[in-house]
Amino acid sequence: MSNPSILILPGDGIGPEVMAEVRKIIDWFGAKRGLQFDVSEDLVGGAAYDVHGVPLADATMDKAQEVDAVLLGAVGGPAYDNLDFSVKPERGLLRLRKEMDLFANLRPAQCFDALADFSSLKTDVVAGLDIMIVRELTAGVYFGEPRGIFEEGNERVGINTQRYTESEIERGARAAFELAMRRNKKLCSMEKANVMESGILWRDVVTEVAKDYPEVELSHMYADNGAMQLVRAPKQFDVIYTDNLFGDILSDCAAMLTGSLGMLPSASLGAPMANGRPKAMYEPVHGSAPDISGQGKANPSACILSFAMALRYSFDQGVEADRLEAAVEQVLADGVRTADLMQADGGTPVSTAEMGDAVIAAL
Amino acid sequence: MSNPSILILPGDGIGPEVMAEVRKIIDWFGAKRGLQFDVSEDLVGGAAYDVHGVPLADATMDKAQEVDAVLLGAVGGPAYDNLDFSVKPERGLLRLRKEMDLFANLRPAQCFDALADFSSLKTDVVAGLDIMIVRELTAGVYFGEPRGIFEEGNERVGINTQRYTESEIERGARAAFELAMRRNKKLCSMEKANVMESGILWRDVVTEVAKDYPEVELSHMYADNGAMQLVRAPKQFDVIYTDNLFGDILSDCAAMLTGSLGMLPSASLGAPMANGRPKAMYEPVHGSAPDISGQGKANPSACILSFAMALRYSFDQGVEADRLEAAVEQVLADGVRTADLMQADGGTPVSTAEMGDAVIAAL
């Protein structure tokens, strides 16, 4: 039997730097734990645009469809800010999400014990925080038609369409309920059903799906109140299910609460492939951080923990995923810190490579 | 010359309770400062539905169009949760915003010195915080067509339309730049121009308007990053300008940062009327709080401070507005607290009426 396959798309900015550390981790699992992967690498985002004139070449898209998991670094940067909308680095990422049909974006917002003080929130508000946000990732205003900038009378009008079918809402909801079953059996669904009909349908469908999960305690919250409650008392949440646009904002808000932005991974999952594995892409929550790229300062932890999610969700290696996560936590507990994890007076930070090495040493 | 006119719409839940205190304040300004107002009162939200079967009667709408300022309490509550979308309490509020064409919603997020400890954020992160969020309030996904729940094949699809014309973006931007000129001359515009064409147009128009305000330092931020930055370091902002939906979420997030939700007012301003005053509605940022309504526990400060905004923006009484705001701060500094402003062990809270009386005593 052939090895499971991974396509690495380092992308732009700090993407290649943090991904280099993940490769070391992948190699370690091959050498020490007998987990061999067939790893290939390709371009996405600005890096792809520079070579191909598009942020994701068709050949890369085809490869992404064939592998067992895609690992993506980050896309975008100031060099690409003035590109036309259709070839912006972000379009490469959105194409992957859409064509791989990765409808369930899992974004854990977890506060690492060793970093609780680092949050802008009071330590007792965030210590031990462990939320899972499930963001619908293939529909809504990100992809709805009509869209564009049109002439109307003597001025322009910008139009986007929020659009959700029942089945789009339902499949993400099932993924969220399944996760809730394996966690603390609480799910909060967020929309604006008081203002948007798409939110009414959202609430209807989630309520219907809940009947198949009687053990899960379901609540509904308007997204604006959701943002407030995340800031006020984030530990009230277990799993949150929300749409593509609200999920974009609320998951970033939740990520920042933890004070551990450089630590947070994500998984984007689709339907099972012929081999039973879900279509899957894993990426850190942080972006390409052009301000620090090329300086060996980036924190590779979020990308490393994204690979841990790959071990868990794509490769059925929950024990090895736990091992890798424990190693990262160990490194933090030992006081090893990249620059983003330090207060101004915090001493000397380690480099990206040193952080990766420390994780391997702790494995 | 006739007195300036105010229409009071107390609405639902704690709305009538907090508005009763505002009436006392209005009377005080009449008796002690010679500021006489013609005050009338009417129904909105569930209270209007109970009597008229609609959340805002046409006659009330007409009155709102004629007065110099509307003061609104809050709308909604569990008794109305299952009403049809078209007659929900919120529709009354949205009708007022739309038909009065109140395009600039000013939401100050201010941290009161005496309450800084009450935030879930670290005191040094929020102490002295003073942001002004300007939310476009008459367009975007709140009002765009087509909208609704439709049949498609054998399932339903929920659709809403994000729609912004150049002039809609521009008039709100001018209001935001004007405010920035009177504050710290910094404006941050937030959208998702990396994903939505309406965001591209938004950024274009704001950049164009900025040419008329060369003294104002303009920056652009994606709304998801905006949510992060609000949590990480809110004091980096002065004025924020954003659209109806992003503004709904980001202003609630910013409000909660301050720890002073029960303290925050808002103003919704439109074009000048024949008498030169802008069309205007003032309301607290908090909602109808059904859990505490009818118990005399609600904090009237946000509603009182909304009247202070009315003094400033509708009645050109900046000095009197300062006086009222100072009185509220004095009361806080004196340790007078409604229940929402206390930690669990904070002593005995005052009632809604006692809080109102304390403000009057401090005036």
Ligand SMILES: CC(C)[C@H](C(=O)O)[C@@H](O)C(=O)O
């Ligand atoms: C880069 C951008 C297109 C993307 C999004 O808006 O989804 C990012 O913010 C994210 O959350 O993954």
Ligand SMILES: CC(C)[C@H](C(=O)O)[C@@H](O)C(=O)O
């Ligand atoms: C009550 C609701 C319709 C309203 C909104 O969504 O605008 C509220 O959340 C607000 O921010 O004023």
